[in-house]
Amino acid sequence: MHLVGVYLHPIIMEDRELYRRILGIESPWSVASVDLQLLPKEVHIYLTHEDLPTWPCPECGTPCKLYDHQPQRQWRHLDTCQYHTILHADPPRSQCPTHGARVVKLLWAEPSSRFTALFESLAIAWLKAASQKAVGEQLGLSWDEIHGIMERAVKRGLQRRQADPVRHLGVDEKAFRKGHKYMTVVNDLTRGRVLYVAEDRKQESLDGFWGTLTEGQREGIEAVAMDMWDPYVTSVREHVADADQKIVFDKFHVAQHLSHAVDQVRRKENKALRAEGDDRLKGTRYDWLRNPATMDPEDRRAFAALRQSELKTARAWALKETGMNLYAYVYEGPARKHFQWWYGWAVRSRLAPMKEVAGMLKRRFENIITYLQHRITNATSESINAKIQWVKYTARGFRNKQNFISAIYFHCGGLDLAPATTK
Numbered sequence: 264m265h266l267v268g269v270y271l272h273p274i275i276m277e278d279r280e281l282y283r284r285i286l287g288i289e290s291p292w293s294v295a296s297v298d299l300q301l302l303p304k305e306v307h308i309y310l311t312h313e314d315l316p317t318w319p320c321p322e323c324g325t326p327c328k329l330y331d332h333q334p335q336r337q338w339r340h341l342d343t344c345q346y347h348t349i350l351h352a353d354p355p356r357s358q359c360p361t362h363g364a365r366v367v368k369l370l371w372a373e374p375s376s377r378f379t380a381l382f383e384s385l386a387i388a389w390l391k392a393a394s395q396k397a398v399g400e401q402l403g404l405s406w407d408e409i410h411g412i413m414e415r416a417v418k419r420g421l422q423r424r425q426a427d428p429v430r431h432l433g434v435d436e437k438a439f440r441k442g443h444k445y446m447t448v449v450n451d452l453t454r455g456r457v458l459y460v461a462e463d464r465k466q467e468s469l470d471g472f473w474g475t476l477t478e479g480q481r482e483g484i485e486a487v488a489m490d491m492w493d494p495y496v497t498s499v500r501e502h503v504a505d506a507d508q509k510i511v512f513d514k515f516h517v518a519q520h521l522s523h524a525v526d527q528v529r530r531k532e533n534k535a536l537r538a539e540g541d542d543r544l545k546g547t548r549y550d551w552l553r554n555p556a557t558m559d560p561e562d563r564r565a566f567a568a569l570r571q572s573e574l575k576t577a578r579a580w581a582l583k584e585t586g587m588n589l590y591a592y593v594y595e596g597p598a599r600k601h602f603q604w605w606y607g608w609a610v611r612s613r614l615a616p617m618k619e620v621a622g623m624l625k626r627r628f629e630n631i632i633t634y635l636q637h638r639i640t641n642a643t644s645e646s647i648n649a650k651i652q653w654v655k656y657t658a659r660g661f662r663n664k665q666n667f668i669s670a671i672y673f674h675c676g677g678l679d680l681a682p683a684t685t686k
């Protein structure tokens with residue numbers, strides 16, 4: 264059943280004026296008629312415009328003659344009193360000598376959007392706080408519609424981005440799904456925002472980033488924190504001057520490599536001990552990875568007995584802790600001496616995994632010690648990582664990587680996402 268508003272609810276001049284004000288419709292546009300449909304709970308508002316002598320070209324602003332009108336289009340607007348509100352209009356096209364026939368800029372919507380700017384603003388505000396699914400359900404939008412709003416917002420935001428200096432960068436790899444699907448994320452460590460996201464973790468993944476910077480921005484890069492990952496190293500070397508002084512292998516990745524080596528020593532030793540009926544290392548895996556300062560007193564006492572024992576794992580653990588003391592140094596000279604001494608200890612330790620990791624750290628040392636100069640780690644982007652986790656969590660229904668990438672820019676890019684109108 265289709266109930267026409269005129270029958271149940273006579274539309275008089277005051278209603279049109281009311282809607283004109285609610286919608287913020289301004290000259291040359293006005294409300295021609297309002298059709299209130301009670302059953303689908305919709306208000307249809309028909310707009311019309313004065314006959315103007317000229318219409319500005321949307322491209323260059325030149326006043327042009329009216330060419331014609333597009334067939335009627337509609338835009339979903341903010342609900343009024345729980346009624347879906349839909350604007351209707353025939354958008355005029357201007358005839359520009361340079362750009363030809365173009366749809367003029369409309370007050371209430373961006374070109375090609377099927378939503379008014381106010382509606383998009385509301386959807387954007389909600390998307391910042393809730394999942395795409397929840398916002399879609401709340402606003403009665405399909406997945407494609409909500410995704411379109413997000414994508415347009417990101418595109419606008421990236422276009423508006425200014426060429427601010429980006430002194431400290433963090434390059435991080437993120438697993439997209441369990442398994443081996445990776446993304447490369449470039450963070451502005453100073454402002455805590457994501458600058459760039461790409462699929463995979465190849466050299467090309469990072470190569471794509473540099474072109475998004477101006478030359479001035481590239482010259483202003485002082486340091487780049489990253490994992491010891493050669494494809495990233497190569498990309499930075501090819502695009503940033505004096506890269507070798509600027510690459511800082513991430514402190515927490517160094518710690519991870521050392522912890523992994525300790526764990527390998529423990530596993531092997533545990534096996535050997537248990538074969539002889541010695542259970543001392545059983546169930547201690549996480550004790551060796553934790554910071555003793557965070558243990559409760561009883562655990563700490565038990566762990567102290569272990570780490571002071573003659574066990575190989577205890578030696579490996581001491582090597583790891585002492586190795587990480589590198590980061591406590593202020594000056595490079597003493598730090599280099601410390602490392603040399605530590606390296607000698609590690610290679611004589613007769614613990615194969617420790618020897619191996621020591622060799623790797625020695626080969627990479629020049630870009631580990633750069634930390635003392637720049638003092639950056641990817642942990643600076645911890646808040647970004649937490650947000651990306653949230654995006655991942657709320658994105659369980661996401662269909663593809665591209666949507667995930669848009670969502671990272673949307674939530675973590677620090678972008679100005681608001682729709683532009685001519686108002």
Ligand SMILES: [Zn+2]
Nearest residue numbers: 320323359362
């Ligand atoms: Zn033009």
